[in-house]
Amino acid sequence: MKTIYERPKLLKPAAFHYCPGCGHGIINRLLMEVIDEMNLAEKAICVAPAGCGMLLYNYFEIDVVESPHGRGAAVATGIKRVLPNNLVFSYQGDGDLAAIGTAEGFHAANRGENITVIFVNNGVYGMTGGQMAPTTLLDQVTTTTPRGRDSILAGHPVRVCEVFSNLDGATYLERVAVNKPAAVRKAKKAIAKGFRRQLDGAGFSLVEILAPCPTNWKLGTMESCAWIDNVMVKQFPLGVVKEVPYANGGDRTTGDASSPEEDEA
């Protein structure tokens, strides 16, 4: 019998704490699949956030450090500058990256830090109970926008990829989603590309992943997946927002960034 799918080796045999229909579980699985397939388990260091993604060390069979809320890109910067040949990525939510950690993410991107940010955008503060996030859509009801987000009172949803795309240090920015199988496959490719580019020294990469949060959206799991397609992508269009080509290794190459193919050989 042919195995067509199995649990990634790097995903610990622990039950996720995520709510039913949450996108985090899919993204966690994709990350471990990619790291396993690229043979990077011995090089990878994950910076976990505050928020729903904070327990990554319970699930990932790789090195994980917890970051204070919003500081993921700064912590990742510190690690990467000491260990330039390791794969260093931060995992951050929308409140984490686009509100409290705006400065850290923005300036890591502007410095062209050779790290990858996995940016999970579900439009709400999930762990704290569904408050408005910087990415909450206009008119979207949250616990702190009970009449819907009013741009006069609470501003507009932030398009992180588009904002970062004006920074010369940011070289790869793609927005994907995990609401249906085809989208999940694209998300996996984007993560792999971000990691590949980091190993090649291409500089700052960020993969924004639109993820369902049925609990705080007050929608069913299927409805949440449909809501991403029907509503969310209008504010956050999917696809590559920026990709700077590089040849013969990026300018952040350390001279020792061996490719995984060579590692396997």
Add this chain to the structure above:
Amino acid sequence: MKRLMSGNAALGEAAILSGCDCYFGYPITPQNELTEYMARRMGDTGGVFIQSESEIAAINMVLGASVAGARAMTSSSSPGISLKQEGISYLAADELPAVVVNMARGGPGMGNISPSQSDYFQATRGGGHGDYKTIVLAPASVPELTTVVPLAFDLADKYRNPVLILGDGMLGQMMEPVDFDELVRPADYPKDYVLDGAKDRPARSIYSLLFDTKLQEEHNWKLFRKFKLMEQNEVRYETFLTDDADMVVIAYGMGARIVKGAIKRLRQEGLKVGLLRPVTLWPFPAKALQELAKTATDFFVFEMSQGQMIEDVRLALEGQGTVHFYGRPGGVIPMPIELYRIISRHYYQTHAGSGLLKNDAAPSEHDRRARTEDAGSGNSSAIAATEDDGARRPACSEGRGVVFRQPSRGTK
């Protein structure tokens, strides 16, 4: 070889010689020379230098570098240190080594850029949220940085805890001859916690989130035991002319240096005044102070603040002796002559006529007893004057000095 260097630059050089390979900083006066020095020197040594976007980012870069096993340092001045407290709390919780320098300035708020000692509470009480402490080293001269800086890195690694160096704008910016020849890089401790990729070992994680209150309490007690060890083993202080002192001045950092000048003059006058200079503000040299209370009766606290360390002095003395205080907050630096005048006034008020002064005609035991008894009857003896002063109003009505009076030796 001696070189003339500012405290900020000397601190940077001492850090590099101590094996500091990562520095992250954000501009703020009066510590900019340190950031600039590190930018230059890290370029030579191949170390990591980043001018961060904020103090918060800098301390979190330190956290990342420490996670990766580096000897990391950041520096700032008072308002910036407030911003770093988040990261310092995480470093303590995660048990990660780091050195944080505060070249303090006048506050609160924006304050000014003059030397001040008003960050004592923040430094010695943890500073950030949660139950934790950090060792606080308070150097009093540029040459002392050559011993304090390697010590800071050593203690940070030894206890896996952030260590603070608390100086001020004067220490940072004044130039003194300094010799690095004796500075030896502190040896490495085994680092079995470092995250560098799970190669030939199981995956590791570093975090401070402990939802289970029982586990959080266990972690708190574990940290507590570590802090107790620091209290037992890491107290450092300097004494100056305390052997025969009736009055011991307690001051730290540049404040202690000013006091030393005053004490030399007081000694010329025959006043038996000495100095206890805590080098570690936390752990505080409480035992040393208790020892001094066996021979000295008066304790004079001088701080360039409204009075913060005075609380630790009182706690250490547990009611023994009389505690005096003089403070100049707001970035004001008093001259030694000012301290000489204030200290001598307090000294005379406490001791004149008691037979302890050089120029006092040594009174017989009978005379002394008679004078003490007279004090209560309004006889205008020196002792009576001080007693009244202490009981009813601040002893130095025209100055900023305040006497906190315990039962004085005059009535014993």
